[in-house]
Amino acid sequence: MAKRQSALASVYHRGMHGQPGEPGVRLQEIADLNLVQIAAWPDMLGSAAKDVAHAIGADQAPGPGHAVSNEQGTALRVEALKWWLLDCGMPTLDAKTAVCLDLSHSRTRILVSGPEASVCLNRLLPLDLRPDRFGVNQVANAGIHHVGVTLRRSDAGYELFVPRGFAVSLWELLVETAEQFGLEII
DSSP: OOOOTTTTTTTTEEEEESSSOOOOOOEEESOOOOOOEEOGGGGHHHHHHHHHHHHHHHHSSOTBEEEETTTTEEEEEEEEEEEEEEOOOOOOOOOTTTTEOOOOEEEEEEEESSSHHHHHHHHHHOOOOOOOTSOTEEEEEEETTEEEEEEEEEEEEEEEEEEGHHHHHHHHHHHHHHGGGEEEOO
């Protein structure tokens, strides 16, 4: 099997950037993404939800705009009929209920954290990221410069899932925006 190469390898420069002092924003690529999409047939949504919950060992699948996370993995409800399974492998499903697609090589996962992470992201995303509006385990699809991205808020910060083909340009935009807050690339 071919070794996966980071889409950001040529522009990923660890260290402190921008304003001196304590960093307000931290950026980190989370390597080796394991991402599977489950798409349900409209009349089989309930059965597919049970399969998604079973795949991560949860009581129930997340509703629209939410995520459920535990030791076995994470499920994100990214669209009305679609879930993403993160870090739990490819489940076995009945094709009459839903279909699976491995998206692992199609996206780059970037963690944006730090005390100014939401302010930084709000300069790029048309979302209300205040903690009382976009809490932990919430999910949203939005656009950064006309590129569709998926955003999940986790305990660690904001996880951006960006299309691999746009990863470098969006990374450069994130770095440029975050430097004004003091940036550490981990």
